[in-house]
Amino acid sequence: MKSADELRSLLHSVDGKGYKAYKDIRGCYRFDSFTLCIDHVQGDPFASPSRLHVEVAPEAAAFPEWTYKSRSREIAARDYLTRRFDAAARRIAAGNRGTGKGGLIEIDRPGQEVLERTSAFLSSRGVEIRFFCGLPAFGRRIAGRHAVEMLLEEVPAIVAEAGFFSALDRDALREHVETAEDADTLRSSLEQRGLVAFVADGSVLPRRSGIDQRPMKADAAVPFESPQSLRVEFELPNRGRVSGLGVRSGVTLIVGGGYHGKSTLLAAIERGVYNHIPKDGRELVVSDPSTFTIRAEDGRRIEKTSITPFISGLPGGRDTDTFESEDASGSTSQAANIIEALEVGAKTLLIDEDTSATNFMIRDHRMQELIHDTDEPITPFIDKVRQIHEELGVSTILVLGGSGDYFDVADCVIAMREYRPEEVTDEARRVASKLQTERLTEGGDAFGSIVPRSPAPESIDPRKGKRDVKLKAQGVNSLGFGAHMVDLSAVSQLVDPSQTRAVAHAMVYVGRAADGRRSLSELVAEVETVMEENGLDGLTGTPHADLAAFRGLELAAALNRLRTLRVKQRK
Numbered sequence: 001m002k003s004a005d006e007l008r009s010l011l012h013s014v015d016g017k018g019y020k021a022y023k024d025i026r027g028c029y030r031f032d033s034f035t036l037c038i039d040h041v042q043g044d045p046f047a048s049p050s051r052l053h054v055e056v057a058p059e060a061a062a063f064p065e066w067t068y069k070s071r072s073r074e075i076a077a078r079d080y081l082t083r084r085f086d087a088a089a090r091r092i093a094a095g096n097r098g099t100g101k102g103g104l105i106e107i108d109r110p111g112q113e114v115l116e117r118t119s120a121f122l123s124s125r126g127v128e129i130r131f132f133c134g135l136p137a138f139g140r141r142i143a144g145r146h147a148v149e150m151l152l153e154e155v156p157a158i159v160a161e162a163g164f165f166s167a168l169d170r171d172a173l174r175e176h177v178e179t180a181e182d183a184d185t186l187r188s189s190l191e192q193r194g195l196v197a198f199v200a201d202g203s204v205l206p207r208r209s210g211i212d213q214r215p216m217k218a219d220a221a222v223p224f225e226s227p228q229s230l231r232v233e234f235e236l237p238n239r240g241r242v243s244g245l246g247v248r249s250g251v252t253l254i255v256g257g258g259y260h261g262k263s264t265l266l267a268a269i270e271r272g273v274y275n276h277i278p279k280d281g282r283e284l285v286v287s288d289p290s291t292f293t294i295r296a297e298d299g300r301r302i303e304k305t306s307i308t309p310f311i312s313g314l315p316g317g318r319d320t321d322t323f324e325s326e327d328a329s330g331s332t333s334q335a336a337n338i339i340e341a342l343e344v345g346a347k348t349l350l351i352d353e354d355t356s357a358t359n360f361m362i363r364d365h366r367m368q369e370l371i372h373d374t375d376e377p378i379t380p381f382i383d384k385v386r387q388i389h390e391e392l393g394v395s396t397i398l399v400l401g402g403s404g405d406y407f408d409v410a411d412c413v414i415a416m417r418e419y420r421p422e423e424v425t426d427e428a429r430r431v432a433s434k435l436q437t438e439r440l441t442e443g444g445d446a447f448g449s450i451v452p453r454s455p456a457p458e459s460i461d462p463r464k465g466k467r468d469v470k471l472k473a474q475g476v477n478s479l480g481f482g483a484h485m486v487d488l489s490a491v492s493q494l495v496d497p498s499q500t501r502a503v504a505h506a507m508v509y510v511g512r513a514a515d516g517r518r519s520l521s522e523l524v525a526e527v528e529t530v531m532e533e534n535g536l537d538g539l540t541g542t543p544h545a546d547l548a549a550f551r552g553l554e555l556a557a558a559l560n561r562l563r564t565l566r567v568k569q570r571k
């Protein structure tokens with residue numbers, strides 16, 4: 001292996017040459033306490049920055065086993081290293097050298113969630129950190145001396161702060177891994193306790209703003225306090241005993257006046273499928289890992305989905321067993337979103353009235369009198385929610401301030417008053433028996449069937465122009481897949497652009513694994529298995545530096561929103 005000094009001379013020798021000469025620096029170099037590898041060199045100063053990684057040998061990194069001994073700890077420790085590298089890079093990298101992205105030293109930046117990422121790895125085999133550098137130039141001429149400063153001074157200084165146990169704040173690292181381990185323990189204990197979600201007492205649920213996921217400032221936020229009747233306790237490996245609200249399986253309503261914190265509670269539960277960093281406020285808010293948020297999404301495409309459980313007898317005899325639409329309505333999109341989630345194994349559904357189609361949620365008695373059942377294609381959710389629980393074992397948590405008709409179908413009713421939950425199930429029952437709605441039940445004898453669908457491989461096509469694979473994530477919500485854009489803005493449990501990028505790679509994988517017979521749920525399960533066994537590198541085959549783990553539910557959601565997707569329904 002070449003030495004750091006050789007890299008220095010190489011950089012001096014290409015100084016002033018055309019940008020392409022940077023290709024000569026590819027390869028690995030031995031530094032005092034780590035190895036630096038330049039894996040991919042950008043084509044010009046404006047292109048995506050170059051990709052590098054460092055490896056620190058286990059004896060040098062010297063991480064004790066407690067930092068990575070369980071999967072929870074390992075992922076959290078890797079997340080911690082990424083954050084330390086990010087903080088050091090912001091402080092140390094001089095940035096802005098010459099043209100384009102020259103001078104940039106950057107690592108994938110995590111948010112409030114602790115996700116498995118390809119930015120950092122930690123095990124008994126040592127540390128690997130992957131990051132990006134904008135190799136500096138003036139115009140198209142290599143700025144060799146600036147490159148020397150970046151790669152031989154700044155990068156080692158950053159690595160010194162992030163790649164060695166001795167350089168880290170060990171209490172902070174311990175808190176990071178223990179918090180993640182506690183959350184994972186909680187989440188995996190929910191089912192045996194008959195729960196679908198848990199919100200610890202003292203949690204801070206509200207966020208700083210609609211575009212800022214950090215917690216609301218402590219002086220403004222009312223900490224969460226569970227009602228006595230729904231309080232449960234858990235014994236956690238690190239924090240010990242914790243108490244909080246246990247949301248049981250079944251149908252749970254969250255009611256209350258406007259602005260009393262209903263949606264905030266539901267949003268915290270929605271994010272409870274992920275672990276959070278210490279001091280997020282939601283570290284001990286967890287939900288069933290297959291929890292999926294359902295909303296109306298008019299305009300989306302639907303590919304051959306049986307939405308008959310919710311919608312049948314459309315005008316003009318339009319088929320609902322193999323329903324297709326390029327521009328679905330609020331109610332048909334919400335129905336399809338539920339059916340598609342059930343198809344790939346969602347066991348808990350979250351629905352907020354704020355983002356639902358009213359005619360999908362409820363049809364009251366007066367409307368039933370005026371518009372007869374036979375003239376209304378929609379079977380409202382209220383008439384299906386119990387079947388979903390009893391026949392399919394799928395729970396629902398609903399935020400509803402506007403319709404008491406749901407009292408008849410709820411197992412538990414929680415009222416939010418000034419951000420404090422109270423259980424009002426008995427009162428709701430009393431109200432329901434005093435004021436009978438007399439609405440007719442329209443749900444029929446059974447929920448109906450979920451028909452598996454098999455994607456056609458050629459319909460998942462990542463090609464664009466001369467490129468075999470062209471993927472481009474734009475933020476979290478938008479994805480260029482081949483020649484097409486996929487709108488993911490309604491897939492609210494995608495929370496990080498690196499997840500969106502990873503989902504794009506997984507779509508490529510599914511396109512290759514599909515054979516016209518294997519079902520979407522089988523294909524998605526295979527992706528989950530590959531990720532579990534071989535990580536995200538196993539999915540892409542080549543190392544990437546900016547991918548984060550996602551769930552099969554989000555992958556399926558992305559495929560279902562790909563406008564070229566074609567499926568065959570299995571009978």
Ligand code: ADP
Pocket residue numbers: 205206207216220221222223224256257258259260261262263264265416419
């Ligand atoms: P709802 O859905 O009941 O109308 P929201 O959940 O949207 O209410 O909350 C309304 C406002 O109150 C939001 O701005 C939210 O940030 C804030 N909020 C929610 N929970 C709390 C809390 N525990 N402490 C302080 N503010 C909160």
Ligand code: MG
Pocket residue numbers: 262263264354
């Ligand atoms: Mg609301």
